[in-house]
Amino acid sequence: VQMTQSPSYLAASPGESVSISCKASKSISNNLAWYQEKPGKANKLLIHSGSTLQSGTPSRFSGSGSGTDFTLTIRSLESEDFAVYYCQQYNEYPPTFGGGTKLELK
Amino acid sequence: EVQLVESGGGLVQPGRSLKLSCAASGFTFSNYYMAWVRQAPKKGLEWVATISTSGSRTYYPDSVKGRFTISRDNAKSSLYLQMNSLKSEDTATYYCARHPLYRGYFDYWGQGVMVTVSS
Numbered sequence: 001v002q003m004t005q006s007p008s009y010l011a012a013s014p015g016e017s018v019s020i021s022c023k024a025s026k027s028i029s030n031n032l033a034w035y036q037e038k039p040g041k042a043n044k045l046l047i048h049s050g051s052t053l054q055s056g057t058p059s060r061f062s063g064s065g066s067g068t069d070f071t072l073t074i075r076s077l078e079s080e081d082f083a084v085y086y087c088q089q090y091n092e093y094p095p096t097f098g099g100g101t102k103l104e105l106k
Numbered sequence: 107e108v109q110l111v112e113s114g115g116g117l118v119q120p121g122r123s124l125k126l127s128c129a130a131s132g133f134t135f136s137n138y139y140m141a142w143v144r145q146a147p148k149k150g151l152e153w154v155a156t157i158s159t160s161g162s163r164t165y166y167p168d169s170v171k172g173r174f175t176i177s178r179d180n181a182k183s184s185l186y187l188q189m190n191s192l193k194s195e196d197t198a199t200y201y202c203a204r205h206p207l208y209r210g211y212f213d214y215w216g217q218g219v220m221v222t223v224s225s
Contacts, residue, residue: 031210033211033212035212040217041217042110042201042214042215042216042217043201043203043212043215044215045211045212045213045214048206048209048211048213054213086150086151088151088211088212090209090210090211091210093165093210094153094165094167095153095210095211096153097150097151097152097153098150099150100150100151
Protein backbone atom coordinates (compact mmCIF):
# COMPACT_ATOMS: atom_id res chain seq x y z
CA VAL A 1 0.00 0.00 0.00
CA GLN A 2 1.50 3.31 -1.06
CA MET A 3 1.07 6.21 1.33
CA THR A 4 1.18 9.75 -0.02
CA GLN A 5 1.54 12.67 2.34
CA SER A 6 0.98 16.31 1.51
CA PRO A 7 2.32 18.84 1.74
CA SER A 8 5.98 17.85 2.01
CA TYR A 9 6.76 21.18 3.70
CA LEU A 10 4.55 23.43 5.71
CA ALA A 11 5.46 26.77 7.31
CA ALA A 12 3.33 28.11 10.14
CA SER A 13 3.48 30.32 13.21
CA PRO A 14 2.80 29.47 16.86
CA GLY A 15 -0.90 29.70 17.60
CA GLU A 16 -1.96 28.74 14.09
CA SER A 17 -3.68 25.50 13.12
CA VAL A 18 -2.36 23.19 10.42
CA SER A 19 -3.50 20.04 8.67
CA ILE A 20 -1.48 17.28 7.03
CA SER A 21 -3.02 14.90 4.54
CA CYS A 22 -2.20 11.23 4.10
CA LYS A 23 -3.71 9.20 1.27
CA ALA A 24 -3.51 5.43 0.87
CA SER A 25 -3.44 3.73 -2.53
CA LYS A 26 -6.19 1.36 -1.35
CA SER A 27 -8.53 1.17 1.58
CA ILE A 28 -6.81 0.58 4.90
CA SER A 29 -9.91 0.89 7.09
CA ASN A 30 -8.74 2.96 10.08
CA ASN A 31 -5.38 1.19 10.43
CA LEU A 32 -3.30 4.34 10.34
CA ALA A 33 -0.77 5.81 12.74
CA TRP A 34 0.91 9.21 12.94
CA TYR A 35 4.42 9.82 14.28
CA GLN A 36 6.49 12.84 15.17
CA GLU A 37 10.22 12.97 14.42
CA LYS A 38 12.51 15.47 16.11
CA PRO A 39 16.33 15.69 15.91
CA GLY A 40 18.09 13.83 18.68
CA LYS A 41 14.88 12.27 19.99
CA ALA A 42 13.20 8.94 19.49
CA ASN A 43 10.23 8.97 17.13
CA LYS A 44 7.00 9.49 19.00
CA LEU A 45 3.71 7.77 18.30
CA LEU A 46 0.98 10.43 18.33
CA ILE A 47 -2.13 8.71 17.03
CA HIS A 48 -3.18 5.17 16.11
CA SER A 49 -6.35 3.67 14.67
CA GLY A 50 -6.79 6.81 12.62
CA SER A 51 -8.00 9.00 15.46
CA THR A 52 -7.03 7.52 18.84
CA LEU A 53 -4.58 9.67 20.73
CA GLN A 54 -1.68 7.75 22.22
CA SER A 55 -1.25 8.28 25.95
CA GLY A 56 0.67 11.49 26.49
CA THR A 57 -0.26 13.11 23.15
CA PRO A 58 -1.55 16.65 23.74
CA SER A 59 -5.22 17.20 22.93
CA ARG A 60 -4.32 19.86 20.34
CA PHE A 61 -3.45 16.94 18.06
CA SER A 62 -6.29 15.14 16.30
CA GLY A 63 -6.61 12.56 13.58
CA SER A 64 -9.48 11.85 11.27
CA GLY A 65 -10.39 9.76 8.26
CA SER A 66 -10.89 6.19 7.21
CA GLY A 67 -10.56 4.17 4.06
CA THR A 68 -8.03 6.01 1.93
CA ASP A 69 -8.04 9.61 3.18
CA PHE A 70 -6.66 10.71 6.53
CA THR A 71 -5.78 14.01 8.16
CA LEU A 72 -3.60 15.04 11.08
CA THR A 73 -4.62 18.40 12.53
CA ILE A 74 -2.65 20.39 15.06
CA ARG A 75 -4.54 23.25 16.66
CA SER A 76 -2.86 26.22 18.32
CA LEU A 77 0.67 25.26 17.35
CA GLU A 78 3.29 25.37 20.07
CA SER A 79 7.04 25.75 19.57
CA GLU A 80 7.65 22.08 20.35
CA ASP A 81 5.38 20.99 17.49
CA PHE A 82 7.80 22.03 14.76
CA ALA A 83 9.02 18.67 13.55
CA VAL A 84 8.59 16.09 10.80
CA TYR A 85 5.38 14.05 10.76
CA TYR A 86 4.87 10.64 9.18
CA CYS A 87 1.80 8.54 8.60
CA GLN A 88 1.96 4.74 8.49
CA GLN A 89 -0.54 2.12 7.42
CA TYR A 90 -0.67 -1.21 9.21
CA ASN A 91 -3.69 -2.73 7.53
CA GLU A 92 -1.53 -5.20 5.64
CA TYR A 93 2.09 -6.30 5.31
CA PRO A 94 4.40 -4.66 4.57
CA PRO A 95 3.61 -1.74 6.83
CA THR A 96 4.37 1.39 4.84
CA PHE A 97 5.04 5.02 5.66
CA GLY A 98 4.24 8.28 3.98
CA GLY A 99 7.11 10.41 2.77
CA GLY A 100 6.87 12.84 5.67
CA THR A 101 5.80 16.44 6.20
CA LYS A 102 8.26 18.92 7.63
CA LEU A 103 6.50 21.55 9.72
CA GLU A 104 8.69 24.64 9.92
CA LEU A 105 8.49 27.88 11.79
CA LYS A 106 7.35 30.74 9.56
CA GLU B 107 10.17 3.93 31.44
CA VAL B 108 10.45 2.05 28.15
CA GLN B 109 13.92 2.28 26.68
CA LEU B 110 15.31 0.83 23.47
CA VAL B 111 19.02 1.29 22.84
CA GLU B 112 20.60 0.20 19.57
CA SER B 113 24.24 -0.65 19.02
CA GLY B 114 26.52 -2.28 16.49
CA GLY B 115 26.39 0.19 13.64
CA GLY B 116 29.34 1.45 11.64
CA LEU B 117 31.07 1.49 8.29
CA VAL B 118 31.08 -1.77 6.34
CA GLN B 119 32.11 -2.71 2.82
CA PRO B 120 29.55 -3.85 0.24
CA GLY B 121 28.98 -7.58 0.40
CA ARG B 122 30.04 -7.85 4.04
CA SER B 123 27.95 -8.50 7.15
CA LEU B 124 26.99 -6.59 10.27
CA LYS B 125 24.90 -7.42 13.31
CA LEU B 126 22.84 -4.82 15.15
CA SER B 127 21.62 -5.19 18.71
CA CYS B 128 18.87 -3.51 20.67
CA ALA B 129 18.75 -3.59 24.47
CA ALA B 130 15.24 -3.21 25.84
CA SER B 131 14.21 -2.19 29.33
CA GLY B 132 11.23 -0.86 31.23
CA PHE B 133 8.74 -3.48 30.01
CA THR B 134 8.28 -7.24 29.78
CA PHE B 135 10.20 -7.79 26.55
CA SER B 136 8.91 -11.31 25.95
CA ASN B 137 5.31 -10.07 25.70
CA TYR B 138 5.83 -7.88 22.66
CA TYR B 139 6.44 -8.25 18.96
CA MET B 140 9.51 -6.22 18.01
CA ALA B 141 10.73 -4.66 14.78
CA TRP B 142 13.49 -2.87 12.94
CA VAL B 143 12.74 0.20 10.83
CA ARG B 144 15.31 2.14 8.82
CA GLN B 145 15.70 5.58 7.32
CA ALA B 146 18.14 6.25 4.51
CA PRO B 147 19.76 9.71 4.47
CA LYS B 148 17.24 12.36 3.44
CA LYS B 149 14.61 9.66 2.85
CA GLY B 150 11.52 8.40 4.62
CA LEU B 151 10.99 5.48 6.93
CA GLU B 152 11.08 1.87 5.73
CA TRP B 153 10.03 -1.15 7.78
CA VAL B 154 12.76 -3.82 7.74
CA ALA B 155 11.65 -6.74 9.90
CA THR B 156 9.27 -7.90 12.62
CA ILE B 157 9.55 -10.83 15.02
CA SER B 158 6.90 -12.50 17.14
CA THR B 159 7.08 -12.79 20.92
CA SER B 160 8.70 -16.23 20.89
CA GLY B 161 10.77 -15.61 17.80
CA SER B 162 9.03 -18.38 15.87
CA ARG B 163 7.59 -16.00 13.28
CA THR B 164 9.48 -13.40 11.33
CA TYR B 165 8.42 -11.00 8.58
CA TYR B 166 10.45 -9.05 6.03
CA PRO B 167 9.90 -6.84 2.99
CA ASP B 168 11.22 -8.08 -0.33
CA SER B 169 14.07 -5.54 -0.20
CA VAL B 170 15.86 -7.44 2.58
CA LYS B 171 14.33 -10.93 2.50
CA GLY B 172 17.04 -13.57 2.31
CA ARG B 173 19.76 -11.13 3.40
CA PHE B 174 18.58 -9.89 6.81
CA THR B 175 17.60 -12.02 9.81
CA ILE B 176 15.80 -10.69 12.86
CA SER B 177 16.14 -12.59 16.13
CA ARG B 178 15.65 -12.09 19.84
CA ASP B 179 16.84 -13.34 23.20
CA ASN B 180 14.01 -12.91 25.68
CA ALA B 181 16.22 -13.88 28.60
CA LYS B 182 18.46 -10.92 27.79
CA SER B 183 15.66 -8.58 26.65
CA SER B 184 17.56 -8.11 23.43
CA LEU B 185 16.69 -7.82 19.76
CA TYR B 186 19.09 -8.42 16.91
CA LEU B 187 19.37 -7.80 13.18
CA GLN B 188 21.90 -9.83 11.24
CA MET B 189 22.57 -8.12 7.92
CA ASN B 190 24.39 -10.07 5.22
CA SER B 191 25.39 -9.23 1.65
CA LEU B 192 25.09 -5.56 2.42
CA LYS B 193 24.50 -3.11 -0.40
CA SER B 194 25.04 0.64 -0.65
CA GLU B 195 21.27 1.09 -0.57
CA ASP B 196 21.22 -0.43 2.94
CA THR B 197 22.97 2.71 4.20
CA ALA B 198 20.57 4.12 6.77
CA THR B 199 19.84 4.78 10.39
CA TYR B 200 18.31 1.63 11.86
CA TYR B 201 15.72 1.91 14.59
CA CYS B 202 14.57 -0.72 17.02
CA ALA B 203 10.83 -0.38 17.64
CA ARG B 204 8.15 -2.07 19.71
CA HIS B 205 4.81 -3.19 18.39
CA PRO B 206 2.00 -2.68 20.91
CA LEU B 207 0.26 -5.93 21.68
CA TYR B 208 -0.37 -7.66 18.35
CA ARG B 209 -0.81 -4.36 16.50
CA GLY B 210 1.00 -3.28 13.38
CA TYR B 211 2.20 0.15 14.41
CA PHE B 212 5.10 1.08 16.70
CA ASP B 213 4.56 2.61 20.12
CA TYR B 214 8.18 3.02 21.20
CA TRP B 215 11.32 3.64 19.18
CA GLY B 216 15.02 3.72 19.92
CA GLN B 217 17.17 6.64 18.86
CA GLY B 218 18.77 4.65 16.09
CA VAL B 219 22.16 3.48 14.95
CA MET B 220 23.86 4.46 11.70
CA VAL B 221 24.99 1.87 9.18
CA THR B 222 27.10 3.00 6.24
CA VAL B 223 27.82 0.58 3.41
CA SER B 224 30.70 1.87 1.33
CA SER B 225 34.03 0.76 -0.06
